Amino acid sequence: MRGANRCRGHLVILSCALSAGLLAVASPAADAATAPRYSPGAAGAGDPYFPDMGNGGYDVGHYDIRLAFDPASQAIDATTTILATATQDLSRFDLDFQGPLTISRLSVNGQNAAFTRSGAQELVITPPRGLRRGSTFVVSVSYGGVPQKIDDPALGLSGWVTTEDGAVALNQPIGAATYYPVNDTTDDKATYTQTITVPTGLTVLANGEPGPTTTHGRQTTFRWTMNRPMASELSMLAIGRYDVTRGVAAGGLPNITAIGKSIDTKPGQGKVFNQTTAQIIQWESSMYGQYPFDSTGGIIADVGVDYALETQSRPVYDQSTSDVDGDLLAHELGHQWFGDSLTPVHWSDIWLNEGFATYSEWLYQEKFNNVPVQQTFAKAYADEKDWSGKVADPGRDHIFDDLVYNRGAMALQALRTKIGDRAFFRVLTLWPTANRYGNVSTRQFIQFVERLTNRNLDSFFHTWLYQPGKPTL
Numbered sequence: 001m002r003g004a005n006r007c008r009g010h011l012v013i014l015s016c017a018l019s020a021g022l023l024a025v026a027s028p029a030a031d032a033a034t035a036p037r038y039s040p041g042a043a044g045a046g047d048p049y050f051p052d053m054g055n056g057g058y059d060v061g062h063y064d065i066r067l068a069f070d071p072a073s074q075a076i077d078a079t080t081t082i083l084a085t086a087t088q089d090l091s092r093f094d095l096d097f098q099g100p101l102t103i104s105r106l107s108v109n110g111q112n113a114a115f116t117r118s119g120a121q122e123l124v125i126t127p128p129r130g131l132r133r134g135s136t137f138v139v140s141v142s143y144g145g146v147p148q149k150i151d152d153p154a155l156g157l158s159g160w161v162t163t164e165d166g167a168v169a170l171n172q173p174i175g176a177a178t179y180y181p182v183n184d185t186t187d188d189k190a191t192y193t194q195t196i197t198v199p200t201g202l203t204v205l206a207n208g209e210p211g212p213t214t215t216h217g218r219q220t221t222f223r224w225t226m227n228r229p230m231a232s233e234l235s236m237l238a239i240g241r242y243d244v245t246r247g248v249a250a251g252g253l254p255n256i257t258a259i260g261k262s263i264d265t266k267p268g269q270g271k272v273f274n275q276t277t278a279q280i281i282q283w284e285s286s287m288y289g290q291y292p293f294d295s296t297g298g299i300i301a302d303v304g305v306d307y308a309l310e311t312q313s314r315p316v317y318d319q320s321t322s323d324v325d326g327d328l329l330a331h332e333l334g335h336q337w338f339g340d341s342l343t344p345v346h347w348s349d350i351w352l353n354e355g356f357a358t359y360s361e362w363l364y365q366e367k368f369n370n371v372p373v374q375q376t377f378a379k380a381y382a383d384e385k386d387w388s389g390k391v392a393d394p395g396r397d398h399i400f401d402d403l404v405y406n407r408g409a410m411a412l413q414a415l416r417t418k419i420g421d422r423a424f425f426r427v428l429t430l431w432p433t434a435n436r437y438g439n440v441s442t443r444q445f446i447q448f449v450e451r452l453t454n455r456n457l458d459s460f461f462h463t464w465l466y467q468p469g470k471p472t473l
């Protein structure tokens, strides 16, 4: 449809036919006027906190990750195939790929392509011929070695983390490139297939829905598919010895949960974890609108990262974060709407994830533990010592700080007080519904609330989101 629209009218027919590749030979005159000027795609996607993350010039549609893991050597042997569309006439383009992995073969549209690696994470690819804007292309990268996790002083452990009995990959914000070549930016969402081969006896869990599992002697291959758009920071893999519980949430939604076998569990915990997940998904759907993915669940793993992560459709809870009690589940499952289905374009806007996820905890406390949200707010407001920093621009090293989580949730409760319950709960449903599977910004959120309430709330939002200092009530 879009192509047809662009090609309407006489004047544009020639250039349109050219850009669609319909004319094999053009006249020299037309050629001079319309010849593509191929240029390199940008090496970064423009995030001020992570300027090298992501790339320009193309848009990924699908990742097909085929990876074998050998726990004895801790090495992987993988081929990742990426289906993308050029958004400019491309002479070359970058993927993000970091660490010590070695590339053995790289092709674009089936032809070997030249590549170099530059800086910490740029994989610079020059295909044999330029890629026309609008054309789709396939990049296939074969590689192997021992992936190296990221240990960032401010952001903790992420990427490919080996464990006692396998490995867990947690990719927020910049871990994905430790084990697959990727356009590692929040605003290039894509679907995924992960086909993972491990020694028979180990289990593999990942985002989305399981495919067939096939065993050939000592090797077993698992397949997982995420068929809704997913940001790379929300992709996940868990390999190891797991007790898996398969259930269903409301509406027949597959609900797959797993707990690492090495973890000390209470009797029946696997079932409780599965059922609580289902219960919270149902409750949150009643507030936030239809659940955005085709399955749900969660994984309790002994990863040693000390956080839980809202990996798409199936959060991962580090064993150290358990009890894994209801409000943590409410937080990570709340992220499925706020963070996963809706994802900020820039990391400075992460309060749009964490503020709402923390608010989900507050709502959980009210619903299931009789602690009114206003009481939680009042306590947070009274106890907060540090009002420096801006909620909607915390700085690169502070994206996981209380500033974002607590003050983000406080801003939402203050908004609720300001616009009333009726309007506020409409925002909680309509904001994720209107932006389902998309990318969002704080500016958009403010505009959305102002339109919905027909009020100018600029100074309110300025005080709570953009200004350091304790707001007066």
Ligand code: TRP
Pocket (backbone or CB within 6 Å): 154, 155, 156, 157, 172, 173, 307, 308, 309, 310, 331, 332, 354, 357, 400
């Ligand atoms: N975003 C995660 C959550 O709130 C938490 C998280 C991810 C985190 N990476 C981190 C917390 C690093 C501290 C440090 O659910």
Ligand code: ZN
Pocket (backbone or CB within 6 Å): 310, 331, 335, 353, 354, 357
């Ligand atoms: Zn969170």
